[in-house]
Amino acid sequence: MEWLPLDSVLPDSWPEWAVWGVVAVGVLGGLVVAAVIANDRRPSAALGWVLAVVLIPYLGLVAFLVIGSPKLPRARREKQQRFNERVLERTTEHRPVHLTPEHEQLPVLRSIHTMNRRLGAMPVLSGNRADLLEDYVGSLWAMTAEVEAAQHSVHAEFYILALDETTEPFFAALERAAARGVVVRVLFDHLASLRVKGYRAMVRRLDAAGVLWRRMLPVWPTSRELLRVDLRNHRKILVVDGAVAFSGSQNVVDPAYGKRSNRRKGRRWVDVMARFEGPVVTALDAVFVADWYSETGELLDDRLRTDVAPAPPADDELQAQVVPSGPGFEQExxxxxxxxxxxxxxxxxxxxxxxxxxxxxxxxxxxxxxxxxxxxxxxxxxxxxxxxxxxxxxxxxxxxxxxxxxxxxxxxxxxxxxxxxxxxxxxxxxxxxxxxxxxxxxxxxxxxxxxxxxxxxxxxxxxxxxxxxxxxxxxxxxxxxxxxxxxxxxxxxxxxxxx
Structure with a gap:
């Protein structure tokens, strides 16, 4: 391959200093872009973005400008920070009871608890009880049963919330709870739920039932916040009366995720959820409260209680610490x-x-x-x-x-x-x-x-x-x-x- 001299590809009228000026600006611009991309990023992520910008210059640069930052808008990050400070103030008296080092299987766990507290604000809470639910439909029924028994409040937050034959009993339970005066609040990720069949019917059903609901991280052209399609709320939480909570990997959708192609293939999602009782329920509820605050501006201050009764006695002591994470926090x-x-x-x-x-x-x-x-x-x-x-x-x-x-x-x-x-x-x-x-x-x-x-x-x-x-x-x-x-x-x- 024969390289052409610079003066053969640039206009003849350009003086030599201008030619070298263009080259210098190009090199300097490339270094600046690389420096900006690499700033405060993992080397692998920085290298990936640099390669994208170099290999597909225009599309790569536009993609970086649109989705290059893994952070929520400043206003939302500030809300999370204020909320964290409030949680720290309300939970200063919590002192977890650890086993002595000679009897504790994982002594370094103390320092991990400290790290989690510093990054996510949530304390270590003793006196809990937890049970695992590995059956997909059985887990939905267990959550439905708790909603049916609700007396004061239901807080539901799921990445995907969908109305279908499998989840119909859950929605019916939400309706009955709202009808008897229970305050029902629901959060679901906007884009994740939107792409599942029956989205509009679900929204109408919630409205008709008198359920208070919001889309998490909504993507609206008219929104005052420029929220991105790649930043999503992936959490799964259900809290009933501040006394029972569920969390894990499962969404509220049928096991085939509402797709005929999945049913034809026999494809089903296999999940596991945990049912919690005890003080950890308040911590999971606090995560919901923080997200409700971010989406509505309403701070449910009364939900940040520290006087929650411990769970019924179990065979052994169970300590739990909730660890929230995501683009609203400074670290991973x-x-x-x-x-x-x-x-x-x-x-x-x-x-x-x-x-x-x-x-x-x-x-x-x-x-x-x-x-x-x-x-x-x-x-x-x-x-x-x-x-x-x-x-x-x-x-x-x-x-x-x-x-x-x-x-x-x-x-x-x-x-x-x-x-x-x-x-x-x-x-x-x-x-x-x-x-x-x-x-x-x-x-x-x-x-x-x-x-x-x-x-x-x-x-x-x-x-x-x-x-x-x-x-x-x-x-x-x-x-x-x-x-x-x-x-x-x-x-x-x-x-x-x-x-």
């Missing part, structure tokens, strides 16, 4: 929690995630745990429902297998949608957060960090169920995958810092 609260727990693990760690696209710190934590001789397992879907994320996820399997991580593939056509982490025999995390960069930076998420041997035993039972249905991916099988499959995985990984 959930990512720091997961990485800290993996580094603290002493015997085993089991990860269940439908979308596993880790950053460098999380990948290193998992590999290091396995290389330290711990039993580390990862449960994922054999075939994902999102092609780009699925192929990006697969690109990490080789490194994990080489480090000794055991990978279990939940059989297609089902989608293993549960999101849990268990460490040793006493600590677990359950909530809405995937282990991917979208959940770490772009989605509002909530998880609950639980210390309690009884709860972990329940979670081990769910993990055993998943293991009985799954098959283990071996290094030999993975090494024999086709060249097109390797290519697709590699190309998807180039975008893994941005998906």
């Amino acid at each position: 609260n959930n990512l720091r929690l997961f990485v800290s727990l993996l580094h603290a693990a002493q015997e085993r760690a089991v990860v269940v995630s439908p979308y596993f696209v880790p950053d460098e710190s999380l990948l290193l934590a998992m590999r290091s745990a396995a290389e330290r001789g711990l039993q580390v397992e990862l449960f994922v879907s054999e075939r994902g429902d999102q092609a780009l994320v699925h192929h990006a996820q697969r690109s990490y399997y080789d490194a994990l297998l080489r480090s000794g991580v055991r990978i279990w593939l939940y059989p297609a056509p089902c989608v293993l949608h549960a999101k849990t982490l268990s460490v040793d025999d006493e600590v677990a995390v359950i909530g809405s957060s995937n282990l991917d960069m979208r959940s770490f930076e772009l989605n509002l998420e909530v998880v609950v960090l639980v210390r309690g041997a009884g709860f972990v035993r329940q979670l081990r039972g769910v993990e055993d169920l998943y293991r009985s249905r799954s098959r283990e991916l071996t290094a030999g099988e993975w090494g024999r995958r086709s060249l097109p499959a390797r290519t697709a995985d590699g190309l998807a990984r180039l975008a893994s810092a941005l998906v």
Whole structure:
């Protein structure tokens, strides 16, 4: 290839100093763009954006200007900060009772609790009770039953809220609760719920019932706030009378997500929810209150109580700490929690995630745990429902297998949608957060960090169920995958810092 001199491609009338000036401006502009992109970003994300701007100059630059910042508008971040300060003021008296170091299985948990408190404001709360619900329809029925028994208030917040044959009883329970004078407040993500069939019918149903509802992070052309389509509220919370709460991975939608194509394929989502009683219910309610405040400007100050009665006695002490995260916070609260727990693990760690696209710190934590001789397992879907994320996820399997991580593939056509982490025999995390960069930076998420041997035993039972249905991916099988499959995985990984 023969390169043309500069003077052959620029106008003859340009003096030499002007030519070099244009070159200098171009170089300087490129450096400035690269510096702006790299500022306060992970190196992988910065490199991904720089490559996008260089390889597709106009579209890449426009995309960066539109969705390059993983933060909510300043007004919303300030609301979250004010709310956090109020929570800290109201909960200064909480002093969790920890086991003595010689009897505590994970002594470093104290420092992890401190980190969570500093980043997300929520305290560690003792005297709780929790039960796991792994049956999809059974979980919906359990939530419906609590709404039916509500006497004062119902707070429901879900990424997807859809009216269909499976969820009809839940909506009917909301109607009956509102009719008998219960204050029913509902939040749902605007875009996620909008794309599910029956959205308008659902909205009319809520209006007719007298339910107070709002779209979370609404995208309206006339909105005073410039909210982005990529920043979503992914939380799943139900709180009834401030006494019972549910949280986990499940949306309020039928197991096939309202799609005929999923029903034809037999594709169903597999989820797990936790039912909580005790002081942790108030903390989950506080997350709802914060989101209601962000969407309406109404602060439900009376809901931030600290005098909640403990749960009925259980077989063992259960401590819980709610950890909210997302673009309303300065740091990736959930990512720091997961990485800290993996580094603290002493015997085993089991990860269940439908979308596993880790950053460098999380990948290193998992590999290091396995290389330290711990039993580390990862449960994922054999075939994902999102092609780009699925192929990006697969690109990490080789490194994990080489480090000794055991990978279990939940059989297609089902989608293993549960999101849990268990460490040793006493600590677990359950909530809405995937282990991917979208959940770490772009989605509002909530998880609950639980210390309690009884709860972990329940979670081990769910993990055993998943293991009985799954098959283990071996290094030999993975090494024999086709060249097109390797290519697709590699190309998807180039975008893994941005998906």
